[in-house]
Every structure is written in structure tokens, then in C-alpha cells.
Amino acid sequence: MSDAERQEYRIVVRGGRVAREMERLPGSDHRRVVAALRSLSENPRRRGVIRLRGNTYRFRVGDFRIIYRINDSARSVVIGAVRRRNEGTYRDFRRLF
DSSP: OOHHHHOOOEEEEOHHHHHHHHHTSOHHHHHHHHHHHHHHHHOTTOTTEEEEETTEEEEEETTEEEEEEEETTTTEEEEEEEEEOSTTTTTTGGGGO
């Protein structure tokens, strides 16, 4: 595998809202979400990821969903939200970016 293939994606947390969502997570859930973010930096289109629309995806971590957008040219994953799954989780997800 070449160096370009091994290059990880940079995780970008968009705005203070996502940071606040992360801070509110209980300890064990917080650790699982952080581990999931690390795995997305290695492969943002990994198994279990669902495309919502265009370059926007979601990844399930227990009861929580990470909603993010992939920018391949910049090798970055922009995190738009970390939310507990409920009826409003995906409502207006396009506004996150």
C-alpha cells in the first residue's frame, strides 16, 4: 500500500454545537463516539456507514448517530452532528453544513 493510500482523513468538528453535543455524552458513550471518529479518519466509507445524500453520511454508534460530510479532495471528514437517535435526528440535516 502506498503512502497516499494510507493517508488518513482529517476530522473537522464543525462549530461549538458539535463540541457541546460531545461534552453531554455519558462517559462510556463518549469513549465509543471518540473511537468511532478515529475509525472514520482511517476509512470514512467503512462498513455500516449509510449515505444520506450527496457526500453526507451517517454512522451508528449505539443509540447515537454521527452525521458527517466527506471532502475527498481535502482528505477531511466534517462532523455536523452527534445525536441520540430519535424522530428529529435527520430532520434538516442539510442545514448542519
